[in-house]
Amino acid sequence: MSGKLYGIGLGPGDPELMTLKAARLIAGADVIAYPSLEGGGSFARSIAAQQISENSEEISITIPMTVKRGPAQAAYDEGAALIATRLDAGKTVVVLCEGDPFFYGSFMYLFSRLSERFETEVVPGVTSVSACAAALQQPLTARNEILTIIPGPMNEPEMEARIEGAEAVAIVKVGRHLPKIRRVLGRLGLEASAGYVERASLPNQRALPLAEAPETAPYFSMILITRGQDPWL
Amino acid sequence: MSGKLYGIGLGPGDPELMTLKAARLIAGADVIAYPSLEGGGSFARSIAAQQISENSEEISITIPMTVKRGPAQAAYDEGAALIATRLDAGKTVVVLCEGDPFFYGSFMYLFSRLSERFETEVVPGVTSVSACAAALQQPLTARNEILTIIPGPMNEPEMEARIEGAEAVAIVKVGRHLPKIRRVLGRLGLEASAGYVERASLPNQRALPLAEAPETAPYFSMILITRGQDPWL
Numbered sequence: 001m002s003g004k005l006y007g008i009g010l011g012p013g014d015p016e017l018m019t020l021k022a023a024r025l026i027a028g029a030d031v032i033a034y035p036s037l038e039g040g041g042s043f044a045r046s047i048a049a050q051q052i053s054e055n056s057e058e059i060s061i062t063i064p065m066t067v068k069r070g071p072a073q074a075a076y077d078e079g080a081a082l083i084a085t086r087l088d089a090g091k092t093v094v095v096l097c098e099g100d101p102f103f104y105g106s107f108m109y110l111f112s113r114l115s116e117r118f119e120t121e122v123v124p125g126v127t128s129v130s131a132c133a134a135a136l137q138q139p140l141t142a143r144n145e146i147l148t149i150i151p152g153p154m155n156e157p158e159m160e161a162r163i164e165g166a167e168a169v170a171i172v173k174v175g176r177h178l179p180k181i182r183r184v185l186g187r188l189g190l191e192a193s194a195g196y197v198e199r200a201s202l203p204n205q206r207a208l209p210l211a212e213a214p215e216t217a218p219y220f221s222m223i224l225i226t227r228g229q230d231p232w233l
Numbered sequence: 234m235s236g237k238l239y240g241i242g243l244g245p246g247d248p249e250l251m252t253l254k255a256a257r258l259i260a261g262a263d264v265i266a267y268p269s270l271e272g273g274g275s276f277a278r279s280i281a282a283q284q285i286s287e288n289s290e291e292i293s294i295t296i297p298m299t300v301k302r303g304p305a306q307a308a309y310d311e312g313a314a315l316i317a318t319r320l321d322a323g324k325t326v327v328v329l330c331e332g333d334p335f336f337y338g339s340f341m342y343l344f345s346r347l348s349e350r351f352e353t354e355v356v357p358g359v360t361s362v363s364a365c366a367a368a369l370q371q372p373l374t375a376r377n378e379i380l381t382i383i384p385g386p387m388n389e390p391e392m393e394a395r396i397e398g399a400e401a402v403a404i405v406k407v408g409r410h411l412p413k414i415r416r417v418l419g420r421l422g423l424e425a426s427a428g429y430v431e432r433a434s435l436p437n438q439r440a441l442p443l444a445e446a447p448e449t450a451p452y453f454s455m456i457l458i459t460r461g462q463d464p465w466l
Contacts, residue, residue, distance in 0.1 A: 020256060021249035102366040102373045122367035130357035131337040140335045145386040151377040
């Protein structure tokens with residue numbers, strides 16, 4: 001009988017923001033798999049470190065940092081094949097995912113390769129969007145407001161059109177796109193209502209009005225815009 | 234010295250989807266406060282029940298079910314005043330919130346009344362959107378996709394315009410709005426790519442293609458539409 005595959009959301013970075021279910025499943029897993037960056041460590045593994053048992057086998061899937069998709073896809077092919085051998089042997093495999101597995105998560109690349117062959121369960125996690133709102137002490141959505149989540153790499157005209165027509169907005173994956181985002185928000189007159197957060201929930205978290213944000217942003221950074229059209233008092 | 238106020242996200246309903254931080258803070262709180270429905274219990278309290286200490290004082294804030302805002306606002310005024318007396322006495326007060334406190338959460342009504350006077354921390358939680366995607370085994374967003382979260386009570390023409398221009402969509406607070414949503418998705422030709430979830434992560438969870446969903450939906454139900462414009466294989 002085949003083993004079960006879990007894709008487990010670890011939350012935004014603070015190990016205490018993992019769920020009780022994630023902690024239990026990590027501690028009991030036969031095999032723990034996670035993505036690692038070429039030449040770097042694994043952020044996912046660092047979040048889960050305290051829960052990982054010495055008795056678990058670890059599979060690190062090294063993802064090459066290239067613009068082309070091919071090399072990363074080949075790495076996921078190899079990782080999925082390795083995980084499949086463990087599932088075929090009846091082992092429980094837990095894949096660690098930053099944030100929530102189905103919200104811009106790398107687990108999707110393994111899910112698409114393995115979930116038809118093996119029993120698979122996704123354990124949802126706290127997203128960085130919720131963590132950034134908490135850090136800024138800025139509610140995301142009340143009552144019947146709409147929330148739009150926009151990735152920073154989007155081209156400038158489309159980003160402008162999307163934000164112009166939106167209510168509350170979270171711009172994720174800010175990183176090197178910060179100057180473009182500032183231009184867009186400046187033209188829309190929204191810079192004053194925007195908050196900036198980097199490394200939400202980690203010890204070196206920064207949460208600031210966008211006007212006070214640094215010139216350059218790390219990959220793990222986000223901008224929140226809430227317009228308060230719908231006061232909740 | 235005043236006590237500290239926490240707004241704590243409990244996740245979508247399964248008590249194991251609460252974070253380690255939420256569990257620790259609930260267990261150690263002097264005072265636990267939560268909203269209750271008039272004539273009903275408190276869903277938030279039921280999620281946290283196993284963590285609540287016998288030594289904690291409990292404050293139940295009964296929210297009247299009326300269309301007018303006034304009575305509910307008066308209930309939050311009273312609840313906030315009661316919580317303030319405990320904070321003034323130096324006690325730690327934990328407010329329990331289903332899901333994430335700043336994502337359509339009732340904690341906002343207390344936050345707006347208390348956070349300027351008292352030290353306040355929001356502990357983010359797993360949203361029902363993440364739980365619904367996990368239940369449907371349907372990724373929300375990959376790569377550079379946009380996610381739009383739309384409340385079910387929105388009027389029909391605006392809902393149609395919002396969904397037509399969107400990529401991935403989560404419609405929350407479906408409940409009695411299900412027939413309207415079906416009409417909108419039918420006109421947009423999107424019914425076949427929509428999934429329906431009720432009571433995500435609870436023992437009586439149902440996750441189905443929208444075409445197989447029941448005629449009537451409970452308040453805690455959601456519809457997810459993902460269009461797969463951006464294949465991740």
